[in-house]
Amino acid sequence: MKVRFWGVRGSIPVPGASTQKWGGNSSCVEVSHGDHVLVLDCGTGARALGQDLFTRGGRELDLLFTHFHMDHVFGFPFFGPIYAPGFKVRVTAPGFSEEECRQKLARFVNGLYHPVRMREIPCELSFHPLMPGRAVKRGIFNVQGIRLNHPGGSVGYRVSVGEQSMLYITDTAPLAREGEGVMADKPPSSSEARLLKLMENADVVVFDTMFSYNEYLEKMTWGHAYPEYARRLCELSGARHLVLFHHAPDADDEALDALAASWAGNTAPTVTLAQEGGSVDLEG
């Protein structure tokens, strides 16, 4: 299994000279196993992924959305495979019905916010609601969702094939109140306990660490976490590799270099930063 980062930013894409190294596109992560592809979120990074997919053999893929904030969906109408009649794209999103999932995306792929309407998309496009907590199969991938702590809601995913597993936990604030839960050395809150169970022995955990701890204290209701929180959850669950993700738009290359350096010595888990164009290979 391979995890590739096509967009690593949160909130808004920030292209330009000061973000060239770590990348300016918003959230889009590819999980692949051989020719099988599963895409997590469709931020602006999805455009380059779409182009890359045309150079490969597969003509079928799964697309999973955590939620519908712009930084996670804006790349969808620019994702090339949806315009290729031979492509089969299965969209999974939190929701109760197929129609609800379709409608949530169709609201902006409607001829007004984008020139193309959802019903005009030529690929074989299908929609699949996902209830957090229930394990489902998407192609060869085992997928399980979990409810996170974010304004309007967000769903994190565990994706596994055989013994290999990765988690995609964005966008979320800590799942316990300040002074409670694992960061206060107290028993985990019920939602922390659920997440810890899902993270158990994971190979890779991609986690929203948009804030520093101090920023989190100032913006607790914004729905984003900080590195020490993600690290603590990895320690407790035995997850081996933490990838810091959903970088703040203001975090330029210099700031992210400093963040990477400050975590370089951490073991159990290893801590690295998501970099656009970068990847983590679980096969070796």
Ligand SMILES: [Zn+2]
């Ligand atoms: Zn976001």
Ligand SMILES: [Zn+2]
């Ligand atoms: Zn969000």
